[in-house]
Amino acid sequence: MSESKQAIPEQSVVSMVNGAWTDHLGIRDRGLAYGDGLFETCRWVDGQLPLWSYHESRVLRDAARLFMPIDSRLLAHQQQQFCAELVRLGLLQGAVKLIVTRGQGGAGYTPLAAPSVSLIWQHIHVSQETHLAKQGLRLMKARLPLSTNAQLAGIKHLNRLDYVVAAASQPLSAGEQLLLLDAEGFPIETLHQNIFWVKNRVLCTPQLVSTGVAGVIRQIILERLAPALGLAVAVKRFPLQALLEADEVFVCNSLRGIWPVTQIEEQLWSIGPITEHLQMVEKSLWPIV
Amino acid sequence: MSESKQAIPEQSVVSMVNGAWTDHLGIRDRGLAYGDGLFETCRWVDGQLPLWSYHESRVLRDAARLFMPIDSRLLAHQQQQFCAELVRLGLLQGAVKLIVTRGQGGAGYTPLAAPSVSLIWQHIHVSQETHLAKQGLRLMKARLPLSTNAQLAGIKHLNRLDYVVAAASQPLSAGEQLLLLDAEGFPIETLHQNIFWVKNRVLCTPQLVSTGVAGVIRQIILERLAPALGLAVAVKRFPLQALLEADEVFVCNSLRGIWPVTQIEEQLWSIGPITEHLQMVEKSLWPIV
Numbered sequence: 001m002s003e004s005k006q007a008i009p010e011q012s013v014v015s016m017v018n019g020a021w022t023d024h025l026g027i028r029d030r031g032l033a034y035g036d037g038l039f040e041t042c043r044w045v046d047g048q049l050p051l052w053s054y055h056e057s058r059v060l061r062d063a064a065r066l067f068m069p070i071d072s073r074l075l076a077h078q079q080q081q082f083c084a085e086l087v088r089l090g091l092l093q094g095a096v097k098l099i100v101t102r103g104q105g106g107a108g109y110t111p112l113a114a115p116s117v118s119l120i121w122q123h124i125h126v127s128q129e130t131h132l133a134k135q136g137l138r139l140m141k142a143r144l145p146l147s148t149n150a151q152l153a154g155i156k157h158l159n160r161l162d163y164v165v166a167a168a169s170q171p172l173s174a175g176e177q178l179l180l181l182d183a184e185g186f187p188i189e190t191l192h193q194n195i196f197w198v199k200n201r202v203l204c205t206p207q208l209v210s211t212g213v214a215g216v217i218r219q220i221i222l223e224r225l226a227p228a229l230g231l232a233v234a235v236k237r238f239p240l241q242a243l244l245e246a247d248e249v250f251v252c253n254s255l256r257g258i259w260p261v262t263q264i265e266e267q268l269w270s271i272g273p274i275t276e277h278l279q280m281v282e283k284s285l286w287p288i289v
Numbered sequence: 290m291s292e293s294k295q296a297i298p299e300q301s302v303v304s305m306v307n308g309a310w311t312d313h314l315g316i317r318d319r320g321l322a323y324g325d326g327l328f329e330t331c332r333w334v335d336g337q338l339p340l341w342s343y344h345e346s347r348v349l350r351d352a353a354r355l356f357m358p359i360d361s362r363l364l365a366h367q368q369q370q371f372c373a374e375l376v377r378l379g380l381l382q383g384a385v386k387l388i389v390t391r392g393q394g395g396a397g398y399t400p401l402a403a404p405s406v407s408l409i410w411q412h413i414h415v416s417q418e419t420h421l422a423k424q425g426l427r428l429m430k431a432r433l434p435l436s437t438n439a440q441l442a443g444i445k446h447l448n449r450l451d452y453v454v455a456a457a458s459q460p461l462s463a464g465e466q467l468l469l470l471d472a473e474g475f476p477i478e479t480l481h482q483n484i485f486w487v488k489n490r491v492l493c494t495p496q497l498v499s500t501g502v503a504g505v506i507r508q509i510i511l512e513r514l515a516p517a518l519g520l521a522v523a524v525k526r527f528p529l530q531a532l533l534e535a536d537e538v539f540v541c542n543s544l545r546g547i548w549p550v551t552q553i554e555e556q557l558w559s560i561g562p563i564t565e566h567l568q569m570v571e572k573s574l575w576p577i578v
């Protein structure tokens with residue numbers, strides 16, 4: 001890849017809002033007013049978005065669930081426009097974040113019948129944390145629960161105050177991550193990752209029918225990797241005890257791929273063979289930041 | 290409430306973001322990214338905010354519940370600065386909307402320990418709907434439920450996607466309003482108002498311990514008006530049937546004050562004497578838009 005002539009400062013940021021190169025949005029946008037929108041955080045490696053087709057499918061599907069149809073050709077056009085500019089600037093690594101909101105207009109909470117959505121693109125620098133991919137994470141149970149709403153469950157929407165207050169109320173050390181539970185104490189995911197575990201060679205992960213974010217790597221593991229590796233899958237509402245009795249545990253998200261979990265509260269694990277196998281396969285299919 | 294689509298002259302839209310006269314906000318603000326903030330919509334009458342002390346107390350208290358302390362002197366200073374400008378411009382009626390967000394910064398959902406909040410002020414034109422104060426509203430049961438989270442219940446925070454999708458999925462006619470229920474079908478409030486009813490001279494309203502917005506007029510009715518009128522009060526989790534068997538029903542919010550309810554689904558009411566009395570007392574204490 002050719003280097004840009006212009007030096008890009010480490011914290012430089014590039015953004016595009018509705019096709020314009022700006023990092024500002026009108027304060028009447030419903031994304032700010034009501035959290036009325038959704039987002040994608042996409043792995044950006046060597047000037048490519050290797051998982052874009054998954055993100056694109058998810059955002060189109062979930063926006064429709066929110067009664068907020070997105071013009072798929074406009075989305076594809078802006079994605080290409082934004083990524084071409086990053087490549088031109090020599091910003092070839094990190095993450096591309098897309099926020100889609102319902103734009104402006106409507107009568108209070110009631111949206112326009114045919115809203116003009118806002119598409120907001122940002123390049124994000126991502127810190128190197130490759131040691132955690134090898135060492136694994138320690139999980140601490142969150143004391144504050146996730147919000148519950150069956151209509152919104154699984155969607156990566158902008159209403160994340162439950163995640164924020166859970167994190168704000170419980171500061172963690174390096175290498176630790178919050179394990180988020182629903183109001184009845186059933187494990188859902190971590191603050192930034194979906195969670196999986198293996199019990200008797202069955203790959204288990206919580207069902208996300210009342211809360212949680214159905215991540216892209218979670219989907220890939222369930223639909224592609226587990227079948228390819230001959231692993232049976234169980235997706236249901238598991239009690240916390242089922243997780244604590246697992247043979248091995250890991251978490252995943254689209255930026256970092258798969259990370260092992262070596263501890264939840266007092267319970268300890270070694271990094272398991274299925275975790276390492278999935279990690280290797282995932283990395284071989286899609287390069288990691 | 291179905292605000293009429295009155296045209297707003299461009300020049301009369303006045304906004305202030307962190308002390309600057311602008312209507313744009315950085316896209317990295319956590320208010321947009323995560324709905325990480327709260328808001329107030331304040332009645333603005335004859336160049337005054339008659340209910341400001343209530344809004345001010347609520348936003349300071351609820352921001353602290355979100356681990357987001359606000360500098361009360363900065364808030365008071367900006368409120369005076371913004372309102373003085375509206376008066377100078379001759380914009381003496383409508384509403385003043387304040388959005389407070391956790392500003393920028395943090396590691397994903399995890400906020401900074403000492404965030405610098407964003408204070409966003411907007412003047413809003415409000416349509417004249419005085420006929421509904423006399424005629425009353427018809428309520429329709431929402432088919433989609435409110436989100437549940439005990440930590441966030443009662444707070445007028447920016448996570449309102451549950452309200453938006455409920456409204457988007459169920460278009461209404463003029464004079465109609467959605468009655469929002471929790472996931473188990475218990476009545477909570479309407480799309481834009483708290484709800485009260487009278488049964489055997491007891492004033493009843495839903496407890497907001499798992500969802501809902503604890504409105505300023507609701508607080509005034511419970512703490513000031515009901516005692517002044519010698520009305521007993523019941524605040525608890527009521528089944529829908531208790532509401533349908535009421536003697537009279539009304540809704541309230543800070544912009545419109547008290548409006549009667551004359552119909553919920555098939556059930557009809559006349560406008561009740563206690564509703565009219567409360568309406569008269571509230572209007573006499575604080576002028577209405």
